[in-house]
Amino acid sequence: MQPILDLQDVSKSFPGVQALAGVRFDVRPGEVHALMGENGAGKSTLIKIMSGVYEPDTGIMRVDGREVRFTGPLDAQRAGIATVHQELQLFPELTVAENVFVGHAPRTAWGGIGWKAMRERAAEILASLDIHDLDVTAPVSSLSVANRQRVEIAKALSLHARVLVMDEPTAALTEADVERLFGIVRKLRDRGVGVVYISHRMAEIFALADRVTVLRDGRYVGTRPAAETSEGELIAMMVGRTIDQLFPKLEARIGPPVLEVRDLVRAPVVKGVSLTVRTGEIVGLAGLIGSGRSELAQAIFGITPADSGEIRLEGRPVRIGSAREAKRHGIAYVPEDRGSQGIVRAMRIDQNVSMAVLDRIAPKGFVDRAAEAALARDAIARFNIRAWGIRQLVGKLSGGNQQKVVLGKWLATRPKLLIMDEPTRGIDVGAKAEIHKLMSELAAQGLAILMISSELPEVLGMSDRILVMREGRIVAEFVRGQADQETIAHAMMQVQREPEGAAA
């Protein structure tokens, strides 16, 4: 069958970086073609070329066998290629219908916007995707993340897209929403749309994809039919070696409680949580997005102080009103959103690593640069951060190395309790394993770790105990080895209800 979109020998370089070298990729009608690779492998550059954001330096792009050149996103749209980016490209002040038809609204005879036609067609498109619960006149700012994504997909369809590129579409979705998304993707595939699907999650790839293409370091590694490959083979293709075990949690001596939380409330999401984390222990906190996991963490860490409830550290009750106070009490927090909450891209490694310990390296107000440099060199050596030196800008590092910088920053505070929110989200497989190893070493040294994660294998592999949160409360607790993915997932989703309000 002739591919709708076919890229041959595509290369692209940026100043100092060869992002893609001789890559090929094609999408046929009615298939889901997954694109995999570690971060920095060139996936996002490739999809930006497909969607017309970048022009390739060399190589040929064909649509229906005819050679094309895209000089901007509009060209790609006209050729029938629509992209659902990771950061959704919607306009909060405009309505659902307007967003669906942004840039190509139906016109009336005299050139105005055909408002009625627009509403009707938007509703039609949504209905064709079995989405009946979306009000097309509601402003997008009032929608949940999952619903916003559906609007994006409807937008792609309104352009009569024949190729739909989806960049990590499930990253911000709850389990129930992921299922619905799969349904939509399958529907599109059956209609003959070619779907390019980028994801880090193996389970999704095997559930959806017909073929899988793997990139590594900007080069094409290979394409496999999904039915004829295995997780092990794909990982081997991605990293160039086999990984025996993803989650090497070591046995650690578990000691006295470090953190004890009683009936903690933070309106509107956290509705009374009690938990304990001991020295040497990793406690995994699972739950759907919107169940209040991150809100709980940020209440403990003082970003949004608790409304009521008790927090004890090493047995002493404490009041935590700001991140600064939490830090002083020996709490560290590696946040969920690395780019906006964890690192400062435009600052150097040393400046990032010292950011939480400025009090210590500048005791009289003046920054001790030698101490700062030593701190950064320590972090680079200890966490195996791949950089040319302590003065490299953090924005130039790969996702995994950025996460290690954040870890380095917080471990420099010599915490007693480490809260990690999605510690390996968006990180390539190799760096992920390194971070897991590090976590278990830290626990072995007596650190108490509270880990929030949406990846059940990670939760199962890393945790000594697993807590499940739902609708602002802890609803289940499992000891290591007691639970499997199904039991946890069941506890997470017991009430079949979309956490619509919480997600927004």
Next chain:
Amino acid sequence: MAATTTPAAASTTASRREGPRLEIGQELILLVALTVVIGVLALTSERFFTVENLLNQGRLLTEVGLIALPMTFIIVTGGIDLSVGSIMGLCAILLGYGWKNLGLPLELAILLTLLVGTAAGFVNGLVVTRMGVPPLIATIATLALYRGLAEGISQARSVRGYPDWFLALGQGELLGVPSQLWLLAFAILAFGIVLARTRFGRSLYAIGHNETAARFSGIPVDGIKLAIYALSGFVAALAACIFVSRVSTTRSDMGSGIELDVIAAVVLGGTSIFGGVGTIWGTVLGVVLIQLLKNGLALTGVKGDATIVVIGTVLILSILITNLLQRRKGVEG
């Protein structure tokens, strides 16, 4: 492991090339520009390159120079303070009003002025931090408010007849150098060291680059912002006292439009209006360059009002050039 090394190593070369160069770049360009301007002006007018003229120019730039220092702090955090001119006007009026109408001793009136200036800046900070109003709009509002208060209090009356000891502040000399220049020099040194070397300065850069990450790192973001807006108000009040002393009179329109000179100088000095980048040394060069341009033009016969055309042009051109330079260096997001 070998696999992940390559992209990191590849991006390495890019950052090594552009990292440190940018910071030195802007100041070097400015220094060259300053030398050229001085050279050209010295050649075109005999009266320009004299100790007397240069010291006098120093006297004239003190108010702008002072206010530009905390403004650099504020712009480095990604904020802006448009109300400094109005705070200056309000403080000048209060100085005269407190002394003449309330009958306070002048010393006490000065103290009151400094207090009110700080309070005015503090209010800016409160509106920005506690209410979350963007600094541009917050300070446009207080620009109107403070100028309105100045006009309302003064009712267009001016105050004159200040005692000699007070006039010495703005018109006198110390060791042959205008007295306010000593104050400015001290302030430059203090602000420069704080921004470049201290925890506080580092926090300002962090806030400017990524406020959320700074907050999540336990940096007291709101406290620091409150402090710099209050500082800006305090320095504007100080500048008001010097200004009144220099011109021997008080009027409610004092300092109007000075925010333009100040922002032009700061931005010309290489501080990014988007936050995160900038130095006090750059700002000082910017202040000096603008004042000398004004002076040189005046000496070559250009009328006073036309010089503000130059400031506007310089402001736009300097950002334009920085933008072009940065684009050439291929800064990718």
Next chain:
Amino acid sequence: MTSATLARSRPSAFSGLLRRLSSQETLLLLALVLLFAVVGAINPRFLAERNLETIFLGNAYIAIAAIGMSLVIISGNIDVAVGSLIGVLATLSGSIAVAGWPVWASWLVPILAGMAATSFMGFLTAYLNIPSIVVTLGMLSILKGGLISVTAGAWISNLPEGYGLAQMELLGVPVPIWAMLALTAAAALWMRYTALGRSIYAVGGNPEAARLSGIPRRRTIMLVFLIHGLFVGIAAVLFATQLSVIQSTVPPGLELTIITAAVVGGVSILGGTGTVVGSTLAAILLAAIGSSLIFINVSPYWIRAVQGVLILVTVLADLWRRRRHRAVR
């Protein structure tokens, strides 16, 4: 299935209308009525025809300029040079008229010149990526300095017969009132119902997304500044033709009044939302407040302070409303 969705969408469109009515515009209208009632009760002369005429007629040009300013702010930009530009364009208009050009030219040329000037600002903002606050601060001083050094603030008098556009009437209603009403209505409809108008909200609300959706961000901002120039030009001509003389200076604080009107009118400071009807109402309200100070024996020197307080109050109310809206959801 489709009809079910549509059936649901209809009542919410109606409730959307209600929401809109209970918004800034209604509040402003209420404030306006209240002000007239209260000040009129204290001092009936406030409601005298001559005073009302001064309020509406004398400030129509501010309302018109505020429409352009609203567009600029909705697109995520600002123009602090607007006062200086009006001063320059008014002087230009007067000079052309005195130089013996036909009267229509003295009306048309400033409008074209205004559009050229704002297009230049739009070009610097959109294509050369200089923040609009910097561009317009720079333009402010260029225009202001240029005007004073060329004219030395002289008065232009001996304006030709038939020049006073703002003093004319059409069907018994003064031209500035016509212009204010017509332009407000036109701009409001344009913003609400045309693709271009909606794309301004898009660009102000999420510039990055606008770029990727193929909405030409740069061209939209250029367009906004161009239209802004049209409104500023018309405002300048009405301002120039108000009296029988023109002072060739920049009216002090004019840009602040115009920005205040736009912001108080419900244009969100964060870009992306707002209406032009609100800004016109706000311009009238501001003028009425200014005028009322005299009638209740408060020195008019306080007007600027009142403006400042008004901006702060509106902005805080806007933020508070957003926050509550979010908490409820």
